[in-house]
Amino acid sequence: MLQDLEIRHLAALQAVAEEGSFGRAATRLGFTQSAVSQQIAALERAVGAPVFDRPGGPRRVELTPTGVLVLGHAEAILGRIRTAGEDLARLRAGSAGYVTVGTFQSVSVRILPAVVKAMRAERPDVEIGLYETDEQLELIDRLVAGSLDLTFMVQDVEDRRLHITDLFLDPFVAITATADTPQSTGPMSAEELRHLPLIGEQTSSCQLLIDKGLAAIGVEPRYVFRSGDNAALQAMVRSGLGAAVMPLLAVDTDDPEVVVRPIEPAIPPRPVGIASVAGRTLAPATERFVEVAVEVSEPYRTMSSRVATRR
């Protein structure tokens, strides 16, 4: 019975309660008195009891206790609809919303701070949530499952479920301790790599790429230490434990104690992109996030081409 309630009935209830008259309420709503009368009758049928006392004659109609109760709920519902409209307007304008983004270590450190800063400056009401892991498959699973709107990723696989926006090519470089690199910083040869003790990541999607790349140029790496943390890895190199092959993005290039050297012959750079689920509608704020990510990674596009093409 209550299922037959209609929003229009609730609006009529509110208007009549405020005006104290079916006729005036009808004028306000743009209906005839008869229509409002029938709407209230329908509402009373749905509710199962009269909502107005009609004293007859020129006196105001007044709410019954039932009417007072229903009006309370009606105003809450009508208010909800009003705020829903405001929320929709903000969502449409992209000025508000949630964006949940998957990320991994090197992006978190080099790219994300600038993206988040730009978004906060441009659209302060957009909330950004982050989820970081170096397991790319987990990022993709979460993206497809819907708990992420976007995720940064390395495009090492084709996945037709994803729509990927390219950001830049991140070349693999070798880093060695400055103290252990007397000669001028030329490229690192495969021959040299073959004999150096290496420091690597824990087994991860990135490390697999590195090993595959090294194998392609005939290097079977000899790891003497592994760490899951890029900064720790670089500290090991700095202390002279060995060299490392890392994606450029993961390297702190401001560190004077290490030398960054391209690898010769180059191994294929990892393409970094940002992915959404193919066919899924994105909120404007989310689409803007992608654009901002493209803008912010502009320097890495030129830099990577500089390093990558220097072979």
Add this chain to the structure above:
Amino acid sequence: MLQDLEIRHLAALQAVAEEGSFGRAATRLGFTQSAVSQQIAALERAVGAPVFDRPGGPRRVELTPTGVLVLGHAEAILGRIRTAGEDLARLRAGSAGYVTVGTFQSVSVRILPAVVKAMRAERPDVEIGLYETDEQLELIDRLVAGSLDLTFMVQDVEDRRLHITDLFLDPFVAITATADTPQSTGPMSAEELRHLPLIGEQTSSCQLLIDKGLAAIGVEPRYVFRSGDNAALQAMVRSGLGAAVMPLLAVDTDDPEVVVRPIEPAIPPRPVGIASVAGRTLAPATERFVEVAVEVSEPYRTMSSRVATRR
């Protein structure tokens, strides 16, 4: 545009979101797939954007960001309707609700405690609000204005706006200090009253009734003290300052230091009743309050007839 939203559309949105399929949602709602498809289309027209991504084929349809937002509001609204139904059921059963009652001093002390106690025992979820004043016109104004559901009153006027339930006749009696009343407690004669110093109320609707009644039996009262508080008044009598003419209900008959005596010839008792606004629908809890008031004042009906008929 948002005005075209219908509750049925919101229910469809919720069902489809939960089922992940238009067809299954339709089954659940008792419609055909086509109907649900059209309902969602209508909702999307009202909202101005798609609420579902339809991947095509046997995959689940998924909410867009707009859909997530609208669904949030939809569930709030549907929840409101559900709780409205529950509230209505309770109101209908009379097991809950607000009753606001006007009262005056003597009723507050002698009648109300028993009524409130009985109501609380019988319907613990009914809330009772009280408003007390000895200005009867104010009680009636508030009742008619709607800030009171009921009011206790003395029926000294005809008022066609009110619907009055009789409770009992409250006789006027004389009280004198036990110490000053050596002879056995016979009725108080007009002659005796004429010579006694009297203690009276402040000018109030009740005091006016008393003076009118006394005038009718040829007594022009000589007041030596006035108080607005019945207990204070009785204390004055107790201390020997004079006698008092009071409605029986206002007298603490358990006080051994005062003697309660009928007046001879009797002056017309005041009829105590409980009033609601004529034509106004009362909540079941409110109607029950009136019934309980009638039950509780039963002893006063027999007592008043006992005293009043003894003339």
Add this chain to the structure above:
DNA sequence: TGGATGTGATAAGCTGCTCTTATGTTGCAA
């Protein structure tokens, strides 16, 4: 690769709701 299956969209037709217009009914006021 091609058909079977499952899914949503769309067209057509019909039902029924919800308006409007017109009139009835009721309570108040003069």
Add this chain to the structure above:
DNA sequence: TTGCAACATAAGAGCAGCTTATCACATCCA
């Protein structure tokens, strides 16, 4: 009593929304 003002009700017109039937499309499996 009459007149007025307000809500209720009846009847009809228009249209929204449902059902049936069909299309279009993607996946899955042989």
